[in-house]
Amino acid sequence: MQRPAETTKPALGVGMVGYAFMGAAHSQGWRTVGRVFDLPLRPAMAAICGRDPDAVRAAAEKHGWAAAETDWRALIARDDVQLVDICTPGDSHAEIAIAALEAGKHVLCEKPLANSVAEAEAMVEAARRARERGQIAMVGFNYRRTPAIAHARRMVRDGRLGVLRHVRVSYLQDWIVDPEFPLVWRLRREHAGSGALGDLGAHIVDLAQYLAGEPLVGVSALTETFVRERPLPAGTATTGLGGQAGGAARGPVTVDDAALFSGRMASGALASFEATRFAAGRKNALRIELNGERGSLAFDLERLNELHFHDHTEPATDAGFRRILVTEPEHPYLEAWWPAGHALGYEHTFVHQARDLVLAIDARTEPEPSFADGLQVQRVLAAVEESAEKNCVYTPVPA
Amino acid sequence: MQRPAETTKPALGVGMVGYAFMGAAHSQGWRTVGRVFDLPLRPAMAAICGRDPDAVRAAAEKHGWAAAETDWRALIARDDVQLVDICTPGDSHAEIAIAALEAGKHVLCEKPLANSVAEAEAMVEAARRARERGQIAMVGFNYRRTPAIAHARRMVRDGRLGVLRHVRVSYLQDWIVDPEFPLVWRLRREHAGSGALGDLGAHIVDLAQYLAGEPLVGVSALTETFVRERPLPAGTATTGLGGQAGGAARGPVTVDDAALFSGRMASGALASFEATRFAAGRKNALRIELNGERGSLAFDLERLNELHFHDHTEPATDAGFRRILVTEPEHPYLEAWWPAGHALGYEHTFVHQARDLVLAIDARTEPEPSFADGLQVQRVLAAVEESAEKNCVYTPVPA
């Protein structure tokens, strides 16, 4: 029998910048999304970009990209690239994203949107102009695409929680508990912008606002750097979490190890946040709880297929937090996957993100989360840093 | 066969003030402690005191007290009372405790020690003078006597956590989520001093400091009263959590519904606290987690027989939070109870508290937690209120 007829779907050429952890995750997303979801466009993995020629060529072959580039400007200039996917550290986001938008490309930018509010504002402005030309700009808060989170959002929107009283979020990791863990790029302000705050805090601020459906209006914050100096990595340490400590040389840690902040949502609900890389035994414990007058929701990323819901309108004798296994065909994104009860994993959030972006590009609808959403998160992070510097004083988040 | 020989143990006459929820719990403690533990003194339930003659007489009969009094001064004056156990709302603690101490009695005082720092300071001074006369004064932070908490304290003391990085504590309840729940005494500042802060926050501040083995040195805080006005209770509402809403009359809620605060421990560890009565579905969720360089501990009062421990010195492939069922005969207090695996409950903390107090009285050792410990908690609560009033600014806790 013959080869299946070539699909007649139009292609959407993707060019990706960066090929470390996020690059691998996004690659898995692009490789899979068209095979699982029925999309109006066919994502084509056109080219990948990185500075080291050998490494980027190896990454292209490994992850399935058709071509490799060493200059992101060349990537943007390619005719076969309609969408630029930015997976680099935060210090380069603004420059690449703005250039890509100005070149007429759609953009997906990893979180946090930028390392400063000023950069994020410039990106939003570029996205606004591009939007008028029909381009889409999305920021990569991938956890919104966890089916349990997406289902939780639906439940909040449907009024299952009633008036919101509390949002309680923490993101606990432990990968730098050891003081001898080396000084990788994520621990240096010039590359990462901030530490646990920008890396983990950005996720939980976005999720809190997304799930609540309302912004934070002010915060009070404490931050801390427990280990002020660490061994320098053996070689270059710009491409991942890892890196071997190399010899006696040490350098200063210039970002926060942990950030605690509390605040008020627009509705008057209280919110508490904790982001840390020093919670021994907690590997990826992004935990969220929302309490409302009619019910509560709870989630833990370490058990990402589960959502816990308490219906406070039920008789007290029969009420309690129920563990919803978010794997039913009717749950968000699940129609494309396996029968009920078969777990998804972390990387599926990138497949779902790719799906939602492709749909938005095709329908020319406003993407979610937009660069404006990313800017709002950036403003919260800036308010957190300001409060931490000003003796924790309550600091409004500009609207 | 004849009646068992009367014990030759000297009696310790107990007089209790108050007979609501705490009175019932303390009664169960006094009734049970000598039957389960082998004590040097025989606690005798000499007299109970309350303002309503009929009610206090009924309480005496129900709970097994030999006599009833309507004036706490008369109770203190009784020759058969050597220990005064104060279970009233916080506004009367200082007066009763100081009078009892001055009358030469030992004192057990429910938490919070007082409704203000000034009262607590006076109580500490009275306890100091009484101590010179050999009297014991203890404050009733009963959760220290949960076997899992006591075992956790041992593990921290033994260095199982190493350098402490985080203390994370919350106490979540939901009994006033309904805006029509009536304005009981616990919601009125003149009786309760504060709301969730004094009731729940006092417990978690004490536990955080106890488990860490070090004090909080400063805090930043947010408080909130979500429901500002509630129906007045039908009758008197001074005797418990309960009360039926009665008619259209409403009154102002004059305490906090929720309090969020963060701070620094003396060692530099970060601490976060949340106390609320608005967490729908959380009934008695006092949760504690401590993260150190060598390990972590976690506890939830809703599963009070369990302690979770992560040993960070183990190989990562085999490490994880282990659920220790704290029911082994070698665990604190367990030698007196049931075989391994048989759960204890809430009220056992009062039995254990009675045991520790009787042992301290007999041995004339310093009781723990002392009135000074109670004062320290009071100072933290005062700093929390000050910070909340001053726009969350970081507020030192006086040493």
Next chain:
Amino acid sequence: MQRPAETTKPALGVGMVGYAFMGAAHSQGWRTVGRVFDLPLRPAMAAICGRDPDAVRAAAEKHGWAAAETDWRALIARDDVQLVDICTPGDSHAEIAIAALEAGKHVLCEKPLANSVAEAEAMVEAARRARERGQIAMVGFNYRRTPAIAHARRMVRDGRLGVLRHVRVSYLQDWIVDPEFPLVWRLRREHAGSGALGDLGAHIVDLAQYLAGEPLVGVSALTETFVRERPLPAGTATTGLGGQAGGAARGPVTVDDAALFSGRMASGALASFEATRFAAGRKNALRIELNGERGSLAFDLERLNELHFHDHTEPATDAGFRRILVTEPEHPYLEAWWPAGHALGYEHTFVHQARDLVLAIDARTEPEPSFADGLQVQRVLAAVEESAEKNCVYTPVPA
């Protein structure tokens, strides 16, 4: 003020035989029940009986019994004893219970009712005759009195599960995993009747039938004794689980270490059972799950304040096992205890058992579980042993 007026409630004199683990637990029940529940009769702890004069006198004093006896016939003969509470090993149950019933006393007999079906049948006959004289005979399946179990029974009775399909029960302990644990009385057939089967299996057979509301009609079984010989205890080992291994002498283990059996309920539901003392790490893991067409229930004695319920009539997207904290005032037995969220423990089952028995004696209603219920369990255990001897063949349980 004067002593509270003596209660005018009629007394119910209790005489207890045995003072080991079960004796202590029953004592705590009798000591507490009248203080917590409002009963029509006042239980009086009249006398306790044991063979060793010094030991029984010490037990009387420790546990609060007014008198001590060394001959159970003398105990039964006492005028101040109206209820005989039998806490001895199973080999003496029949003789004592029948004598007590014939002497006109009410009887509470620890489980298993007897060591053989024949004994149990004689006890049922004695109870039947006594019932005509207004006496009450109850068997001590205390776990029925766990609030979560009692609430589960209500839910099944209310039809929340619909047609029953599966009952899945296991009772896992680990106290004899060590082959050097000594040969205590519970490991000797002449005293204990059987091993895990009678000790643990009796509980789970009773609970399965109680919760389902229907009997097992047949079983297929496997039993095993993993460790066939153990060191003899140092001294007498008749008074508890414990005992120190003493020297080189060894004796044969003559009971089962573990029993696995499956069967059919009267309705056609399938049931599976496992009782073992060799499940390392499981201390008291009595687990039950029932699956019906409309819902499911799950329980674990190691978390005895919780009941898990899945409502299969809800939309699949929002359904899941909910954790009901069975501590609401409206839950069975809870009206007498603490506010919502405050945990009860193992020993409360004995307080509740005492309450239900006192109420049955006062109202002269049929007690539950009756001796006939105990006999039915005994018949199941006998069928299990018969099946295990006959190569697992399916063995009917006589009606």
Next chain:
Amino acid sequence: MQRPAETTKPALGVGMVGYAFMGAAHSQGWRTVGRVFDLPLRPAMAAICGRDPDAVRAAAEKHGWAAAETDWRALIARDDVQLVDICTPGDSHAEIAIAALEAGKHVLCEKPLANSVAEAEAMVEAARRARERGQIAMVGFNYRRTPAIAHARRMVRDGRLGVLRHVRVSYLQDWIVDPEFPLVWRLRREHAGSGALGDLGAHIVDLAQYLAGEPLVGVSALTETFVRERPLPAGTATTGLGGQAGGAARGPVTVDDAALFSGRMASGALASFEATRFAAGRKNALRIELNGERGSLAFDLERLNELHFHDHTEPATDAGFRRILVTEPEHPYLEAWWPAGHALGYEHTFVHQARDLVLAIDARTEPEPSFADGLQVQRVLAAVEESAEKNCVYTPVPA
């Protein structure tokens, strides 16, 4: 920059038969494995085969197969196919697998290996002959490739459990609880061979023997069909779990709805099994517990990234089941995936299965699980059916 150099790795052409649920899962495995793992051969998705020309062509395009065939003999005959991956119902496994082996192809065959022992024996014989020619034949017990299961096997092999006492396994689903769910192919003996037994029981028998490292030597079993008649599906119902009920026509369910069996392992350990599709609320609850003299392990497929381990050699006060998050780089298969704490899902088992098969083909090592392992499972299932027919009598499993 130019396209990355074509890889020089030799290709391994894969031809897959079947494109329903298992076909989709295997496709995801083949599509991903070479992108994530560094393999010596490059899997090429050469052709897919199904009976319906349009459907198979659509499946080829959707899942990324280069060609489509409608006759499995044609698929086997293709020069670009070196490995035949069989994802059809069990009734066709033997014919296809034997033909493929005789044609010189490697074979991966979904579980259960066959619908009868005779078929399975013929397949093992074919595999034995093929092995002499250097061909590999593997059976698809994919759950062995869950990292937690693979890690558990390592721990057992390393002696962490000591002498094994208990294996306790259940596989609970609920997709046919509704009596109106239609009569799909999985409910008809002629296609599926058996019901819950072959579908779910095969998995848990394989896992029990794999983890224990020893075979079952005999079983006693009960099976049941709760709902004996169901509506016929609207159209053809051969391609999945699903199917819409169509009209009034009904047909008999000819397989078991549930199977309970117990048995003995070669070492004398006891094992219990339950497979059911009638456990309301349990979606994919494959649960395993092993208890040994030195420790215990527990696993639940609904939380597949976790393994629970109790180390019984630790002091009792600090011991308990620890939750190991099996996402460390050092855990099996994890070196190729994400940083610690990032969850994998169900489909990753197929990626890992593909990896292990490719490695075995390249190294010409004995694959695991082999067809002989599949035959052994088949013999257990046959013994289960024989015991169930013979009144549960204990039935040896032939070696």
